[in-house]
Amino acid sequence: MLRFNLTRLGAACLLGSMAMANTALAATTINLSYNGAPDPEKNAVHVFATNLKELVEERTDHEIELRLFANSMLGSEEERMEQTMNTPMLNIASFAGVSPLADELFVSAIPFLFEDFAAARDFFDEGAYWQTFSDELSERAGVDMLAVVEEGGFLAFTNNERPIRQPSDFEGLRFRAMDPSQVALYESFGASGTPIPWTETYMALRTGIANGQMNPPMYIILASLYEVQDYLTLANIQYSDQFLVGNSDMIAGWDEELRDAFMEAVAEANQRAREANEAQVESRIAYLEEAGMEVIRPNSDELEAFRSVGQPAYLEWLEERGIDQRWIDMALEDAGAGELTQ
Incomplete structure (x- = not known):
């Protein structure tokens, strides 16, 4: 009886190890590139990136894992956008990265357009212009506009x-x-x-x-x-922002459940970064x-x-x-x- 139980236990352990190995093999590691130092005190984009990594891995049960590349380690703005267009990766791009693909982006930077953070966030989160621009960018360049990331307040x-x-x-x-x-x-x-x-x-x-x-x-x-x-x-x-973009084919290739989990993580990471950024504006001015x-x-x-x-x-x-x-x-x-x- 003891031998039988041990045999069953050994089989269960083996099956568990195989399942863990299969899960590890199933995990997809995606590069996320962005500008600036990996310093949460000085770089709001890094705050967003680290929150996104944590939340994506948590929400997708590690089916997607992110590898962060700060300080433009994967190349210039233009090089990183080209990589995002042609390979399964994510990128946080500035105007210099996105505008060569769709210069209608400059319309979003009309000066003195927003009175405060709330007005700017509503413009990008709910506005017809931004949705239309995002659709146009995906059609022209094969990259999806996933989030507008605050990089430190207003200019x-x-x-x-x-x-x-x-x-x-x-x-x-x-x-x-x-x-x-x-x-x-x-x-x-x-x-x-x-x-x-x-x-x-x-x-x-x-x-x-x-x-x-x-x-x-x-x-x-x-x-x-x-x-x-x-x-x-x-x-x-002007509202100071950068843009989380991802390869369109990569995102379209995910099943609905995985895509929803990923986008929920993006939304929460962005909300956290916004709150952290706005809370520090006055202290930065005081500094x-x-x-x-x-x-x-x-x-x-x-x-x-x-x-x-x-x-x-x-x-x-x-x-x-x-x-x-x-x-x-x-x-x-x-x-x-x-x-x-x-």
């Missing part, structure tokens, strides 16, 4: 010459620009804009190639720009103030002055770029902005 102006409280304060200043749309915005205020890679921004500001730039407080801290910038203007210029920056908080009239100059110039730039008006109309309606004068 602010910084410079090392004088406080900026109104558009005329820009006159004659030189600004580092991320892309041509920012050049157009600076020029509308009477400044000049020069595209400078992010990796060269600190030195450009230190040597005087540029007097200023715009980024959310998180990135100003991350790059130690407070060492070479004296003034911080919290003008809520920059303690580091010696003068903080300027424009009142409603001053913000309106920025908007009345910056928005028409940006809309004109979109038109010159050949963006179809229907995209702009959808976005403005979703944002509750009505018609803007160009």
Whole structure:
């Protein structure tokens, strides 16, 4: 009797080991690439990525496991997007990664469009423009738009010459620009804009190639720009975001249960990251103030002055770029902005 029980126990153990081995073999490991250091205190995108890894593996019972690659370890923005288009992987891309595939993305960056976080989140979570854009991106490039990831709040102006409280304060200043749309915005205020890679921004500001730039407080801290910038203007210029994208064929190949579990994990990871990001905005501003920056908080009239100059110039730039008006109309309606004068 004892021998029989031991035999059955041994068989059960063997079957259990085989099941575990099969489960391990069934697990799919997916690369997730993104920008910035793996530092939760300084990089909101890393906070999202680590939450996503934990939640995806938990919700899918480890049928999907994520391998994180911070600091652009898998290549440049363009290289990582190409990898995502052609292989089963995930990527958190910036405007530089997504806009070459669908430049209608620039419509989402119309300056001074959102009053606060809630307005921006509703625009991307519920709006017709964003859903239409996501469908277009999938059709053109074979990548699914899975989430809009906050990377540190709203963009602010910084410079090392004088406080900026109104558009005329820009006159004659030189600004580092991320892309041509920012050049157009600076020029509308009477400044000049020069595209400078992010990796060269600190030195450009230190040597005087540029007097200023715009980024959310998180990135100003991350790059130690407070060492070479004296003034911080919290003008809520644009919502600072990046984009979780995934290979369309990979996601379509999952069964419905697995896909639902994955998307639930994405939604929860994004909510956690949003809460963490918003909770740190004021402490980041306080950090920059303690580091010696003068903080300027424009009142409603001053913000309106920025908007009345910056928005028409940006809309004109979109038109010159050949963006179809229907995209702009959808976005403005979703944002509750009505018609803007160009």
